[in-house]
Amino acid sequence: KTFKPRAKLEDYLEYGGFPRVLSFENPQMLLREYFTDIIERDIKNRIAIRSALALNQLVKMVFEATGSETSQRNLANVLKISIDTVGSYLDACESAYIIQSCPYFTFSEKQRLARHKKYYPIDLGLRAAVITRTGLDLGKKLEAAVFLCLRKKYREVYYWRAKNEVDFVVRTPEGIIPYQVTWDKAKERHEKGFREFKEAFPDSLPGVVITRNNAEDIL
Numbered sequence: 360k361t362f363k364p365r366a367k368l369e370d371y372l373e374y375g376g377f378p379r380v381l382s383f384e385n386p387q388m389l390l391r392e393y394f395t396d397i398i399e400r401d402i403k404n405r406i407a408i409r410s411a412l413a414l415n416q417l418v419k420m421v422f423e424a425t426g427s428e429t430s431q432r433n434l435a436n437v438l439k440i441s442i443d444t445v446g447s448y449l450d451a452c453e454s455a456y457i458i459q460s461c462p463y464f465t466f467s468e469k470q471r472l473a474r475h476k477k478y479y480p481i482d483l484g485l486r487a488a489v490i491t492r493t494g495l496d497l498g499k500k501l502e503a504a505v506f507l508c509l510r511k512k513y514r515e516v517y518y519w520r521a522k523n524e525v526d527f528v529v530r531t532p533e534g535i536i537p538y539q540v541t542w543d544k545a546k547e548r549h550e551k552g553f554r555e556f557k558e559a560f561p562d563s564l565p566g567v568v569i570t571r572n573n574a575e576d577i578l
Contacts, residue, residue: 368501368504368571368574368575369497371483371504372483372487372497372500372501372504373483373484373487373500374386374390374483374484374487375390375482375483375484375485375486375487376482376483376484377389377390377393377482377484380484386484386488387487387488390484390485390487390488390489391488391489393485394418394457394485394488394489397455397457398411398414398415398418398457399411401455401457402414402448402451402452402455402457405451405454405455406447406448406451413438413439413440413444413448414448416438417434417438417445417448417449417452418452418457418458418489419489419490420434420437420438421434421449421452421458421478421480422458422480422485422486422489422490423490423491424478425478425479425480425486425499425502425503426477426479426499426502426503426526427477428474428475428476428477428518428520429475429476429477429478430475431445431446431449431475449478456481457480457481457485458478458479458480458481459478459479459481459506459507459510460476460477460478461476461477461478461479461506461516461517461518461527462474462476462517462518463475463476463517463518463519463520464517464518464519464525464528465519477518479502479503479506479507480503481507483500483503483504486503487500497542497571498540498541498542501540501541501542501569501570501571501574502526502540504574504578505526505527505538505540505569505574505578506527508578509527509529509538512529513529513530513531515529515530516528516529517529519537519552519556519559520552521552521555521556521559522551522555523548523549523551523552523555524548524552525537525538525539525552525553525555525556525566526538526539526540527540528556531564533564534562534563534564535560535562535563535564536563536564536565536566536567537552537553537556537563537566537567538566538567538568538569539552539553539566539567539568539569540568540569540570541568541569541570542570542571543570543571544568544570545568545570549568553566
């Protein structure tokens, strides 16, 4: 069944991809129910904790920090729990498919483990339903949508940073491809990120910029 044959990209960024949500009178309420069910049934029971309060807060913090490098130590300090507990919570959240991680791109496993990961929600509607709103946030939403699409296509998706960041890096049979995501048009920092990446990985393929105007065609 097609619920919204003329739905725009903005609709997906706001309500996500759960089919029932598109026909529900109060989609935000249903999405909050989904969020609670995943926390209580899929994650809390998996790690056998009595209270889901810290877990609930952790997932919301990760949702709000979508696209940013996430420090487990900072999460532990804010939530007043141990770093090991934060790590186990994040692992359980990934296993329950409420978030997915984006590690640092390097050929050195030691260097990769030493760097923070970025995290993205498995569904943009879930994120929109539970975070505190701070504006339209369209660039961050588009970045999350691009990550989910790249994960489906390539399975492994990374980010890279020197002085400037490359939002995503994927490895293909043809070579390594860096991606930048921006709502409007590429800015100087995006171009600097590409140049720095090319210096670090001379054999990489030309970078791809994804914006609102070409997102639907590329993805």
